[in-house]
Amino acid sequence: MASTEKGGKGPKSGGKSRAGNFEDWETLMMINFIRDNWKKLFSRAGHSGTRVEVRKKKYWRRAAEALRAAGGPKREWSDLKKKWARLKHQTQNYLRMRGGTGGGPCNVNHIYEQVITVLAKEVVVGILPQSSEAGGGGGSPIVTVTVFPK
Numbered sequence: 001m002a003s004t005e006k007g008g009k010g011p012k013s014g015g016k017s018r019a020g021n022f023e024d025w026e027t028l029m030m031i032n033f034i035r036d037n038w039k040k041l042f043s044r045a046g047h048s049g050t051r052v053e054v055r056k057k058k059y060w061r062r063a064a065e066a067l068r069a070a071g072g073p074k075r076e077w078s079d080l081k082k083k084w085a086r087l088k089h090q091t092q093n094y095l096r097m098r099g100g101t102g103g104g105p106c107n108v109n110h111i112y113e114q115v116i117t118v119l120a121k122e123v124v125v126g127i128l129p130q131s132s133e134a135g136g137g138g139g140s141p142i143v144t145v146t147v148f149p150k
């Protein structure tokens with residue numbers, strides 16, 4: 001009864017209805033859109049805060065429109081952006097589990113594997129030698145190079 005009362009979130013109160021969970025095909029389509037539009041969504045080219053944010057919002061809206069045109073439910077661009085943030089976090093956890101030493105096999109998740117192909121790849125180049133001449137007493141720093149997808 002609470003959903004139909006004034007101020008509730010039910011269909012009679014005009015509240016926003018939930019679009020439901022993302023299906024795998026929607027998630028994969030979103031990942032492909034992000035892969036194809038990586039620079040437009042995440043680069044800082046232009047260095048004008050407002051212009052860059054307007055451009056990013058435009059491309060997130062295009063992603064939502066593409067999903068809707070493919071038969072998906074109506075989703076707001078901000079929902080897709082949140083989904084991407086969650087996917088990145090979940091993929092990082094997946095990578096930790098996959099790389100861990102548990103002794104058993106790791107279940108491969110095809111969604112997370114696709115996210116891995118999109119994310120910036122950090123490649124460990126090497127460990128700098130500790131030099132007594134440099135007065136180094138701490139640990140050796142690890143040098144990383146970040147390579148962004150094209």
